[in-house]
Amino acid sequence: xxxxxxxxxxxxxxxxxxxxxxxxxxxxxxxxxxxxxxxxxxxxxxxxxxxxxxxxxxxxxxxxxxxxxxxxxxxxxxxxxxxxxxxxxxxxxxxxxxxxxxxxxxxxxxxxxxxxxxxxxxxxxxxxxxxxxxxxxxxxxxxxxxxxxxxxxxxxxxxxxxxxxxxxxxxxxxxxxxxxxxxxxxxxxxxxxxxxxxxxxxxxxxxxxxxxxxxxxxxxxxxxxxxxxxxxxxxxxxxxxxxxxxxxxxxxxxxxxxxxxxxxxxxxxxxxxxxxxxxxxxxxxxxxxxxxxxxxxxxxxxxxxxxxxxxxxxxxxxxxxxxxxxxxxxxxxxxxxxxxxxxxxxxxxxxxxxxxxxxxxxxxxxxxxxxxxxxxxxxxxxxxxxxxxxxxxxxxxxxxxxxxxxxxxxxxxxxxxxxxxxxxxxxxxxxxxxxxxxxxxxxxxxxxxxxxxxxxxxxxxxxxxxxxxxxxxxxxxxxxxxxxxxxxxxxxxxxxxxxxxxxxxxxxxxxxxxxxxxxxxxxxxxxxxxxxxxxxxxxxxxxxxxxxxxxxxxxxxxxxxxxxxxxxxxxxxxxxxxxxxxxxxxxxxxxxxxxxxxxxxxxxxxxxxxxxxxxxxxxxxxxxxxxxxxxxxxxxxxxxxxxxxxxxxxxxxxxxxxxxxxxxxxxxxxxxxxxxxxxxxxxxxxxxxxxxxxxxxxxxxxxxxxxxxxxxxxxxxxxxxxxxxxxxxxxxxxxxxxxxxxxxxxxxxxxxxxxxxxxxxxxxxxxxxxxxxxxxxxxxxxxxxxxxxxxxxxxxxxxxxxxxxxxxxxxxxxxxxxxxxxxxxxxxxxxxxxxxxxxxxxxxxxx
Numbered sequence: 107x108x109x110x111x112x113x114x115x116x117x118x119x120x121x122x123x124x125x126x127x128x129x130x131x132x133x134x135x136x137x138x139x140x141x142x143x144x145x146x147x148x149x150x151x152x153x154x155x156x157x158x159x160x161x162x163x164x165x166x167x168x169x170x171x172x173x174x175x176x177x178x179x180x181x182x183x184x185x186x187x188x189x190x191x192x193x194x195x196x197x198x199x200x201x202x203x204x205x206x207x208x209x210x211x212x213x214x215x216x217x218x219x220x221x222x223x224x225x226x227x228x229x230x231x232x233x234x235x236x237x238x239x240x241x242x243x244x245x246x247x248x249x250x251x252x253x254x255x256x257x258x259x260x261x262x263x264x265x266x267x268x269x270x271x272x273x274x275x276x277x278x279x280x281x282x283x284x285x286x287x288x289x290x291x292x293x294x295x296x297x298x299x300x301x302x303x304x305x306x307x308x309x310x311x312x313x314x315x316x317x318x319x320x321x322x323x324x325x326x327x328x329x330x331x332x333x334x335x336x337x338x339x340x341x342x343x344x345x346x347x348x349x350x351x352x353x354x355x356x357x358x359x360x361x362x363x364x365x366x367x368x369x370x371x372x373x374x375x376x377x378x379x380x381x382x383x384x385x386x387x388x389x390x391x392x393x394x395x396x397x398x399x400x401x402x403x404x405x406x407x408x409x410x411x412x413x414x415x416x417x418x419x420x421x422x423x424x425x426x427x428x429x430x431x432x433x434x435x436x437x438x439x440x441x442x443x444x445x446x447x448x449x450x451x452x453x454x455x456x457x458x459x460x461x462x463x464x465x466x467x468x469x470x471x472x473x474x475x476x477x478x479x480x481x482x483x484x485x486x487x488x489x490x491x492x493x494x495x496x497x498x499x500x501x502x503x504x505x506x507x508x509x510x511x512x513x514x515x516x517x518x519x520x521x522x523x524x525x526x527x528x529x530x531x532x533x534x535x536x537x538x539x540x541x542x543x544x545x546x547x548x549x550x551x552x553x554x555x556x557x558x559x560x561x562x563x564x565x566x567x568x569x570x571x572x573x574x575x576x577x578x579x580x581x582x583x584x585x586x587x588x589x590x591x592x593x594x595x596x597x598x599x600x601x602x603x604x605x606x607x608x609x610x611x612x613x614x615x616x617x618x619x620x621x622x623x624x625x626x627x628x629x630x631x632x633x634x635x636x637x638x639x640x641x642x643x644x645x646x647x648x649x650x651x652x653x654x655x656x657x658x659x660x661x662x663x664x665x666x667x668x669x670x671x672x673x674x675x676x677x678x679x680x681x682x683x684x685x686x687x688x689x690x691x692x693x694x695x696x697x698x699x700x701x702x703x704x705x706x707x708x709x710x711x712x713x714x715x716x717x718x719x720x721x722x723x724x725x726x727x728x729x730x731x732x733x734x735x736x737x738x739x740x741x742x743x744x745x746x747x748x749x750x751x752x753x754x755x756x757x758x759x760x761x762x763x764x765x766x767x768x769x770x771x772x773x774x775x776x777x778x779x780x781x782x783x784x785x786x787x788x789x790x791x792x793x794x795x796x797x798x799x800x801x802x803x804x805x806x807x808x809x810x811x812x813x814x815x816x817x818x819x820x821x822x823x824x825x826x827x828x829x830x831x832x833x834x835x836x837x838x839x840x841x842x843x844x845x846x847x848x849x850x851x852x853x854x855x856x857x858x859x860x861x862x863x864x865x866x867x868x869x870x871x872x873x874x875x876x877x878x879x880x881x882x883x884x885x886x887x888x889x890x891x892x893x894x895x896x897x898x899x900x901x902x903x904x905x906x907x908x909x910x911x912x913x914x915x916x917x918x919x920x921x922x923x924x925x926x927x928x929x930x931x932x933x934x935x936x937x938x939x940x941x942x943x944x945x946x947x948x949x950x951x952x953x
Contacts, residue, residue, distance in 0.1 A: 131421035138425025143432035145460030157289035164228030166317035166345040174734040177312035191324025196223040197313040206266035207254035219303025243279030268801035271642025418472030519544035534901030545890030594883030602891020607898035613911035619814035625684040626776030641771035656783035663774035679763035682706035696744025714754030738766040748907035856948035868942035
């Protein structure tokens with residue numbers, strides 16, 4: 107066939123079967139949107155952060171970085187500049203701070219202390235406003251100004267800067283948009299002159315790192331010289347090292363997101379496949395008619411492939427647009443839980459790979475569902491009109507032998523998934539894929555069983571007169587029934603497995619948050635510092651607060667992030683009395699009480715299992731950690747979960763931390779009150795004793811636990827959105843499938859109307875059919891979903907290191923079952939109503 111003939115035939119098909127094609131296309135579009143949205147969103151965090159990092163470092167290719175919060179001497183800059191092969195060097199002092207706007211809104215920011223040397227290095231000297239680095243001021247990125255709800259033209263106004271336990275009033279020098287700061291405009295960043303930040307932070311003559319641009323071909327020699335100068339007390343690395351560290355930090359969350367996204371992609375593919383499968387009977391009838399008329403196999407193949415390609419491309423294009431909108435809207439987020447350790451962007455980065463994967467998903471679904479199935483009738487030796495020889499509706503039958511083979515395959519896949527889960531928890535993705543396929547392939551057996559039971563009920567209770575009619579219709583439209591039931595099974599499987607696993611993960615993080623916060627009755631921390639890693643000077647705070655009449659005890663806590671190889675772990679340094687309760691339930695190797703005792707002795711640490719495995723460490727064996735004082739030697743007391751921090755944690759005593767990281771700065775005070783002391787009054791007394799310029803906040807354990815839980819959940823927010831979007835996509839796909847199924851029954855409904863059946867009875871008939879099909883499919887999916895939840899929980903705990911609570915399903919399967927079924931039935935009432943009023947003349951082939 108020529109192109110014009112192919113186009114004419116497809117346009118004619120659209121004219122006759124527009125609603126059917128539209129519904130099938132909707133199923134493909136939903137699947138493509140689901141796949142593209144999850145993939146685009148998962149890549150945007152690292153992509154936007156990369157833009158920010160490159161905007162800061164410019165052409166620099168090396169850096170010398172301090173290993174602790176006290177920084178490195180600024181005098182090292184001059185030494186670096188004198189090294190052969192160094193073209194340019196620029197210092198930068200970095201801190202985590204809180205800005206308070208005129209309206210009282212607080213925003214945590216990455217605060218950079220920079221001079222003209224850094225601006226010249228990264229190329230921003232030509233675009234930054236002249237006043238951006240003016241003494242006494244602070245310049246804000248557009249993202250920061252927006253988060254503070256600052257009005258336009260706020261330059262010259264004032265805000266509060268909370269830094270290292272003190273409050274300062276600063277003038278807003280400039281708001282840096284994209285034209286002035288490039289990608290930095292989209293990050294929550296504030297910039298002050300280097301000398302100002304050194305004075306405010308009490309770090310005169312100190313910097314966090316030195317960025318270095320080397321001459322061409324001199325990188326290796328410069329790096330060697332820098333390493334020798336560092337003497338094992340500084341980190342020498344590539345200037346863009348933060349990207350590798352961020353990639354590793356995002357690794358566990360991305361592993362979880364990719365697992366969810368891949369399963370969602372599979373389920374989306376199955377949605378689209380089932381949507382196309384609904385059109386297969388009519389396409390098979392068309393092929394039979396063409397073959398009887400003498401049309402050659404090759405011409406029919408061209409026509410079917412062309413039509414499937416057109417539908418797949420059009421629906422996939424709509425799905426890609428919808429996916430991008432979802433990624434930029436619903437999925438758009440900059441994970442604040444990482445902002446204390448990394449400078450992050452907020453833009454949605456669009457790359458080619460996610461679009462191509464989603465497009466391929468839509469085209470393959472269209473090919474398998476709308477092309478491969480009808481073309482099976484072109485096999486040699488098959489009668490030209492064999493489809494009309496099937497029992498019931500032509501082209502709609504699924505033989506008993508086929509159902510049996512599908513059941514056997516489903517059982518085999520279930521056994522394979524179980525074996526993978528037991529033998530290799532890291533293969534959870536493969537196990538989940540096998541389980542999803544097994545769930546879908548088990549639907550024919552389940553539907554057959556449900557039809558058998560319903561038939562027995564209809565025989566026993568003869569007053570259910572509408573049930574036998576509905577069962578007859580279902581048995582004569584087996585393929586359509588299977589496709590619709592399979593869509594329900596896939597929907598419930600995804601919603602149960604993904605949504606349930608996310609709930610278990612969030613409950614695990616919640617348990618950690620409460621144990622982390624319940625060691626004290628009041629906490630003194632830097633604002634918005636959930637993990638207690640922002641240092642503040644001890645001053646006389648401890649003694650002053652301990653002297654209050656209601657205070658029984660004040661404990662000092664320390665912590666920070668540091669670079670260890672390709673990781674940026676979270677160091678948690680706690681007093682001896684506050685260690686065991688936090689470790690309880692999180693130890694994976696070793697004993698909680700033994701580990702707490704050894705930490706109290708000193709010289710021992712607890713590491714996340716992923717870190718210990720990466721360095722091939724054994725319990726009781728030596729551990730060497732890079733610190734500002736050199737390689738500090740410890741012994742491994744136990745391994746643990748990652749406590750919700752994806753890069754992992756290092757537990758040590760406060761005395762060991764003070765010694766090895768050469769700092770006395772605190773990051774939190776834990777306050778225990780005397781028996782009978784009033785919490786609210788004691789909190790007010792502590793705030794008064796700290797003073798209005800302390801730049802600290804006093805919070806209760808409940809508030810701190812809620813913040814930690816919320817922050818940890820933010821990193822996993824995408825998982826919840828994927829699960830929610832999957833459920834919505836499932837409902838839409840099922841509505842499309844049910845609507846298509848109802849539309850294709852118009853002739854049989856017209857026949858019933860010709861026999862005198864009232865429209866209201868037809869609507870009840872359609873309702874019963876839908877309930878049987880959806881019930882069978884959703885019940886199968888719910889059972890498979892609970893098992894899938896167990897598999898994903900094991901993956902999250904053993905592979906990503908996240909704390910996962912014990913599996914709890916309670917009434918979740920039933921709740922989701924009812925939600926999906928009722929939503930689909932309610933939204934499909936319109937096509938059901940229209941179909942019930944179909945003119946009886948349609949039974950004679952007349953519209």
